[in-house]
Amino acid sequence: MSALRKSSPLAVTGKYLALGFYVAFALFPLYWLAKIAVTPDKLIFTEGTALFPSRFTFENFGTVLLATDFLSYFKNSVFVSIGTAAITTAIAAAAGYAFSRFAFRGKRLIVALMLITQMFPLLMIIAPIYKIVAAVGLLNSLTSLIIVYTAFNIPFATFLMQSFFDGIPKDLEEAAMMDGCTRFEALRKIILPLTLPGLGATLGFVFTAAWSELLFALMLINSNDTMTFPVGLLTFVSKFSVDWGQMMAAGVLALVPSCLFFIFIQRYLVQGLTSGAVKG
Amino acid sequence: MTAIDTAVPGRKPRARPTFYFRYMVEPYLYLTPAILLIALVMLVPLVIGVSYAFQAVNLLRPFQSGWVGFANFEALWTDRKFWLALTNTFWWTLGSIFFQFFLGLGLAMLLNTQFHGKRIVQALVFLPWAVPTFLSALTWAWLFNPTIGPLPHWLAALGILSEPFNILGDPDLAMWGPITANVWFGIPFFAITLLAALQSIPHELYEAAEIDGATPWQTFTKITLPFLAPMIAITVMLRTIWIANFADLIFVMTGGGPANSTQILSTYIFTTAFRKLDFGYASAIAVALLGLLLIYAAILLVLRRKLVKI
Amino acid sequence: MARIELSNIAKAYGSVEVMRDIDLTIEDGEFIVLVGPSGCGKSTLLRMIAGLEPISAGDFTVDGRRMNDVPPRDRDMAMVFQSYALYPHMDVARNMGFSLEIRKSPNEERSSKVREAAKTLGLGNLTARLPKQLSGGQRQRVAMGRAIVRDPSAFLFDEPLSNLDAALRVEMRLEIARLHQRLKATMIYVTHDQVEALTLADRIVVLNAGDIQQVGTPLELYDRPANKFVAQFIGSPTMNILGIEPRDGGISLKNGTKLQLGLSGGQSAASELGVRPEHLNIVAPDAAHISGTAELVEHLGSDTNIHASVPGIGQVLVREHGHFPLKSGDKVGIALDLDKTHLFGPDGRRLAA
Numbered sequence: 041m042s043a044l045r046k047s048s049p050l051a052v053t054g055k056y057l058a059l060g061f062y063v064a065f066a067l068f069p070l071y072w073l074a075k076i077a078v079t080p081d082k083l084i085f086t087e088g089t090a091l092f093p094s095r096f097t098f099e100n101f102g103t104v105l106l107a108t109d110f111l112s113y114f115k116n117s118v119f120v121s122i123g124t125a126a127i128t129t130a131i132a133a134a135a136g137y138a139f140s141r142f143a144f145r146g147k148r149l150i151v152a153l154m155l156i157t158q159m160f161p162l163l164m165i166i167a168p169i170y171k172i173v174a175a176v177g178l179l180n181s182l183t184s185l186i187i188v189y190t191a192f193n194i195p196f197a198t199f200l201m202q203s204f205f206d207g208i209p210k211d212l213e214e215a216a217m218m219d220g221c222t223r224f225e226a227l228r229k230i231i232l233p234l235t236l237p238g239l240g241a242t243l244g245f246v247f248t249a250a251w252s253e254l255l256f257a258l259m260l261i262n263s264n265d266t267m268t269f270p271v272g273l274l275t276f277v278s279k280f281s282v283d284w285g286q287m288m289a290a291g292v293l294a295l296v297p298s299c300l301f302f303i304f305i306q307r308y309l310v311q312g313l314t315s316g317a318v319k320g
Numbered sequence: 321m322t323a324i325d326t327a328v329p330g331r332k333p334r335a336r337p338t339f340y341f342r343y344m345v346e347p348y349l350y351l352t353p354a355i356l357l358i359a360l361v362m363l364v365p366l367v368i369g370v371s372y373a374f375q376a377v378n379l380l381r382p383f384q385s386g387w388v389g390f391a392n393f394e395a396l397w398t399d400r401k402f403w404l405a406l407t408n409t410f411w412w413t414l415g416s417i418f419f420q421f422f423l424g425l426g427l428a429m430l431l432n433t434q435f436h437g438k439r440i441v442q443a444l445v446f447l448p449w450a451v452p453t454f455l456s457a458l459t460w461a462w463l464f465n466p467t468i469g470p471l472p473h474w475l476a477a478l479g480i481l482s483e484p485f486n487i488l489g490d491p492d493l494a495m496w497g498p499i500t501a502n503v504w505f506g507i508p509f510f511a512i513t514l515l516a517a518l519q520s521i522p523h524e525l526y527e528a529a530e531i532d533g534a535t536p537w538q539t540f541t542k543i544t545l546p547f548l549a550p551m552i553a554i555t556v557m558l559r560t561i562w563i564a565n566f567a568d569l570i571f572v573m574t575g576g577g578p579a580n581s582t583q584i585l586s587t588y589i590f591t592t593a594f595r596k597l598d599f600g601y602a603s604a605i606a607v608a609l610l611g612l613l614l615i616y617a618a619i620l621l622v623l624r625r626k627l628v629k630i
Numbered sequence: 631m632a633r634i635e636l637s638n639i640a641k642a643y644g645s646v647e648v649m650r651d652i653d654l655t656i657e658d659g660e661f662i663v664l665v666g667p668s669g670c671g672k673s674t675l676l677r678m679i680a681g682l683e684p685i686s687a688g689d690f691t692v693d694g695r696r697m698n699d700v701p702p703r704d705r706d707m708a709m710v711f712q713s714y715a716l717y718p719h720m721d722v723a724r725n726m727g728f729s730l731e732i733r734k735s736p737n738e739e740r741s742s743k744v745r746e747a748a749k750t751l752g753l754g755n756l757t758a759r760l761p762k763q764l765s766g767g768q769r770q771r772v773a774m775g776r777a778i779v780r781d782p783s784a785f786l787f788d789e790p791l792s793n794l795d796a797a798l799r800v801e802m803r804l805e806i807a808r809l810h811q812r813l814k815a816t817m818i819y820v821t822h823d824q825v826e827a828l829t830l831a832d833r834i835v836v837l838n839a840g841d842i843q844q845v846g847t848p849l850e851l852y853d854r855p856a857n858k859f860v861a862q863f864i865g866s867p868t869m870n871i872l873g874i875e876p877r878d879g880g881i882s883l884k885n886g887t888k889l890q891l892g893l894s895g896g897q898s899a900a901s902e903l904g905v906r907p908e909h910l911n912i913v914a915p916d917a918a919h920i921s922g923t924a925e926l927v928e929h930l931g932s933d934t935n936i937h938a939s940v941p942g943i944g945q946v947l948v949r950e951h952g953h954f955p956l957k958s959g960d961k962v963g964i965a966l967d968l969d970k971t972h973l974f975g976p977d978g979r980r981l982a983a
Contacts, residue, residue: 055430059441062427062507066445069459069504076468131353138350147347150355157362158558159613161565163589164606167372167599168365191361194354214682215715219729219776220703223346233719252452254568255590270454274572277458284468287458294455302450303443306512343684 070295077101077288100289109264110290113272117251118297120182120268124189124250125243128197132242133235135194136201137227141210154195162192163255170259180263188260189250197242204238205231244305248298269294372603379597392604401580401588402605409584409609411495413564416502421556423503424510431511432518449508457572460501464488488574491581498570498582502563510555517551518544557620561613585609632692632706632783632816633658634679639688641674641840649674649840652688661810661817665827666837666863672820673788675837679818680786681705692783708777709786712793714769716761716776722748723757726775747775751805767798774809784816791826803829824864828852836860858904858978867907867935870946871974874903885942887920891968897981900973904980907949909970912936912956918963922946927956938962 078096104110139147169188178184208231216226232239254270261267267275273294277287376388396402431442448456463469464487472484481487488497521544529539567586570576576583576591583591585605593602639652649671656662664672677683679690681702690698697705708729716725723744724731730740748754751771761769770790777785787806791799807830810817821827827834828848836843836851836859844856848864855861861869874881874889876898882888883903893900915921922940934954938946948964956962973981 055433055435058426059430059435062423062430062445063441065504066448066507069456069463070447070451072463072470073459076462131357134350135354138347142347142350144344144347150351153355153358153363157358159561159617160366160610161586161589161606161613163565163567163586163593164369164603164610165362165365166590167377167593167603168368169361170593171599172365172368187357188361191357194358198354209713209715211711211713211715212717214702215709215711215717215776216728217682217702218680218707218709219780220732222701222703225732230717248450248452252454254452254454255571259594270452273458274454284462288462291455291458295451298450298452299447302446306443306446 073288073291073295076284077292079285081283081285100285101293104286104289104293108276108286108290109267109272110276110293112265113267113269114293116182116266116272117269120185120189121247121250121297123182123186124193125247127186128190128193128246129201129239129242131190132194132197132201133232133239135198136203137205137231139198139202140205141213154198157195166256166259169256173260180261180266182266182268184260185253185257185268188256189253193246193249197246200242200245201235201238204235204241208234241305244301247301251298369603370607372599373607375600377599377603378601379599388600392601393608395601396604396608401583402585402608404580405583405585405588406612408495408580408582409564409586412499412502412570412582412584413560415495415499416506416563417556417560419499419503420506420559421510424507425514427507427511428514428518431515446508446512448504449512451505453505453566453568454572456501456505457498457569460497460504461488461573464497489578491579494574494578494582498573501569501573502566505569506559506563509559513551513555514548517548521547553620553624557617560616564609564613632656633694634784634816634818635689635691636675636679637689637691639675639678639690640686641671641678641683642686647686647840650687652842654835654842654845656816656818659814659816661819661830661832662835663819663821663827663831663833664835664837665821665824666843668822669839670837671840672822672837676786676788676818676820679784680707680709706782707784707786708780708782709788710770710773710777710790712789714761714773714790714793716769716772718761721758721760722753722764722772722775725761725772726757726779728776729780743779743781744775747778750778751775766794767802770794770802771805774806778809778813782815784818787817787819787821789821790819791821791823799826806830824866828864834864836863838863854982855972855980857980858902858974861904861972861974861980865906867947867949869904869906869972870910872903872905872943872946874900874973876900883920883943885920885940889919889966889968891971893973894983897973897983899975900981901976902974904972904974905966905970907935907947909967910946910948911965911967912948912950912954913963913965915961915963917965919966920946921961921963924956924958924960924962927954927958929953936962938964940964 075092077100078098080095080097080099083095139151173179173184173188176184212230212234213223213226216230217223221229252270253268254274257268257271258274261271264272273290276290373392374387374389376386376391427445431438431445435441451459463471466472466484466486472481472487475481476484487493525543526539529543534542564584565586567584567590570582570584570587571590574582576587586609589602589605589609592598592605634654634656636652636654636656639654640650641648652675664675666672674683678685681697681700685698689696692705717728720728723741726747727740727744730743744757745754748757751774753768753771753775756764756768756772761772764772773790790806791802794802803826806817806819810830819826819830828851831848833845833847834851835845838859843863844851844860846854851860851864855864858871862871873884875884876893877888879892880888880890881893881900881903889903920940920943922938922943924936925939925945926937928935928937931953933952934950934956936948936950936954936956938948940946946964948962975981
């Protein structure tokens with residue numbers, strides 16, 4: 041709005057109140073998670089509904105980290121998530137570049153195909169994928185997860201990368217090609233450095249998606265050694281059904297990577313979606 | 321002269337230069353990895369999955385496999401749990417999308433203004449989207465737990481509940497648990513996408529409206545909404561489909577219970593496949609779900625063509 | 631250097647043909663301008679020469695060697711883009727030297743060439759800046775510097791001055807003209823501004839809707855336009871076109887006025903008469919061919935444009951040198967310099983005597 045219209049104090053207060061509610065609503069569950077995680081065992085039930093613990097301790101974290109398979113689950117998830125993020129971003133960057141720069145026969149068809157994959161319930165293919173993965177002998181392997189997750193994330197990642205590429209003028213590559221680059225060289229030396237925010241955003245997005253995936257991991261992984269975090273935490277929870285402090289501590293630790301990533305990249309996500317939209 | 325030459329006399333025949341060929345093939349070089357992976361991991365299994373619906377594929381009874389035509393679908397038609405899951409899917413989707421959308425829109429509009437600490441606030445309110453869904457499911461389950469969580473006590477104190485009991489254990493109210501968690505999780509999605517759309521509306525339009533004397537409500541309905549409409553249409557359609565397919569949250573929070581009151585079609589598919597290992601029946605349910613979603617998408621497209629004149 | 635030949639060039643997008651039968655020879659060292667309205671295909675033609683668009687049919691040769699299949703990097707041509715296309719994350723020096731960097735030239739050679747080009751264009755103290763820290767005119771110069779450093783056989787310009795304000799445009803136009811004089815390289819220049827075309831070109835190629843209308847020197851296009859399109863495109867203000875009918879060995883205008891203009895055999899089908907505003911004069915009514923009322927008078931100081939309304943004919947624009955004392959509403963008599971008129975047939979072609 042223009043600077044001429046002054047908002048009434050009532051409207052301004054209302055706005056900050058509303059924002060306050062949104063922030064409180066967003067943070068409240070996470071706060072509660074953290075609160076129970078640092079509450080010592082004895083006080084958990086007595087202080088169940090108190091807002092602040094009277095004493096706090098890190099012993100829950102200690103137990104979780106040292107006395108359970110937690111670290112192994114964490115390691116597996118990190119491996120799978122980073123692997124998926126890296127491979128997906130590379131493939132999606134290439135595909136997004138193709139969609140952004142080229143007009144070719146079959147473009148519509150391929151875009152439609154990618155859209156279709158976003159629409160059907162993934163659970164539809166959980167049975168066939170189980171059978172195929174079993175047939176290939178990759179059950180209980182992290183590689184199978186990486187392959188499956190990569191395929192799932194390619195459509196949306198491609199759409200993201202395409203948005204970011206759309207925000208860079210085409211004649212930069214053309215100038216580079218006149219200067220002596222092949223198109224691929226131009227992509228590497230000129231365009232990619234300019235899409236670093238886009239690459240970062242896509243990496244972060246795919247990482248978060250892979251980090252949280254539960255059902256396919258549950259289906260494809262059975263052995264404790266290769267369990268990823270979501271599956272591990274779930275079994276953990278059913279085993280320790282009364283040790284709330286430890287469960288919450290594990291939960292807090294699970295949050296850290298994806299939240300960190302996301303805080304850094306969410307600005308680029310909005311930016312990328314906007315600039316792609318403006319270019320139409 | 322032959323028939324070909326009469327058009328333009330003396331025109332040289334069209335050459336097939338290698339440069340042209342390279343030009344045509346180039347895009348596909350960039351697209352091949354993506355197309356390959358998607359085809360292999362998603363499209364081929366999709367076809368296989370649909371075919372399972374017409375077979376008896378049960379890992380627990382490997383010697384009874386074979387084509388059974390529509391037998392799975394007949395069983396589906398008489399399955400009371402299926403129809404219950406269908407109704408639940410409807411309420412689950414409607415309840416989730418309604419609150420997510422309007423709260424997300426409100427947040428997007430707030431974020432589109434200037435205020436102190438905007439950067440921090442923006443990062444914080446988007447946080448729920450980054451929380452892994454299984455974790456938010458667990459967290460909200462704990463929040464709703466009368467022993468360990470505050471919500472039943474607070475709701476009782478506010479008079480909404482007669483006494484603090486386990487909402488997730490009550491068949492009539494259990495669905496509200498996952499819906500609340502889903503709303504918490506989904507607000508950032510709408511907030512981000514609608515904020516991006518809001519920010520792409522040229523400022524000059526608002527200034528012109530102000531000079532023309534429009535009230536804030538008029539500005540909203542005549543400028544903001546029309547510009548947002550395409551983005552709203554896409555996000556609502558996509559998100560509805562995702563929510564209808566979203567099994568993780570319910571699976572972790574309630575497992576579909578109590579008494580199948582929170583069982584939706586996707587969780588039914590998963591439990592049939594995972595617990596009973598009856599891939600054939602699970603695929604039949606999945607095909608039914610897919611069919612419903614296609615009908616939904618088709619209705620939306622028809623509606624869109626009729627309503628949107630752009 | 632380069633002698634460029636385009637023979638029977640055609641361009642199609644899918645099944646839609648946008649250009650065909652383009653024949654053009656560009657001599658070594660020539661400054662040739664492709665000019666025409668938006669969408670006429672001039673940029674497409676330039677990009678085909680550069681190698682950024684594939685040629686659908688025909689032959690494109692440089693010094694006798696067929697170049698249709700050669701990728702842009704091997705054509706030894708440099709291009710100055712309308713938006714300059716400077717690499718945003720590199721400073722001016724690196725932008726200008728990028729082509730040498732790609733070819734792995736030794737550093738001293740690269741920096742000395744860059745320094746020389748920067749000095750020529752007056753960019754000496756800006757070499758460490760990033761493009762976003764430069765003004766429009768400076769960015770333009772960097773784009774030109776990038777082309778100069780390459781020392782190519784041909785320079786291609788794609789509407790390089792469109793994004794500059796009027797004063798800068800004039801200044802840069804002179805820079806480009808001086809550059810051509812100094813380097814004597816082949817330059818192919820695309821613009822929609824006929825003033826740029828007339829001032830810069832050795833020869834001009836006028837395009838419309840994918841077809842070449844005429845190729846010639848600026849003066850040829852001015853004095854002997856091939857058709858109505860060229861006649862009205864070249865020269866500002868636009869040529870007046872008046873409908874005529876042959877009558878009694880001469881012609882008569884739509885309001886009945888007879889003009890003593892001998893028609894040769896080839897001109898018997900003439901249906902329109904063209905006369906440039908500068909070839910009309912405001913005279914006393916008894917010495918005039920036609921008369922009317924001055925509706926709008928524009929005083930530019932160096933010239934005066936008189937928009938007159940002549941009953942039976944319509945709007946006629948007259949240009950007089952210097953300051954001509956007339957006001958809106960004054961009655962005017964207009965005389966035509968009959969030697970400087972052009973006759974056009976029904977198909978728009980100019981009919982020569």
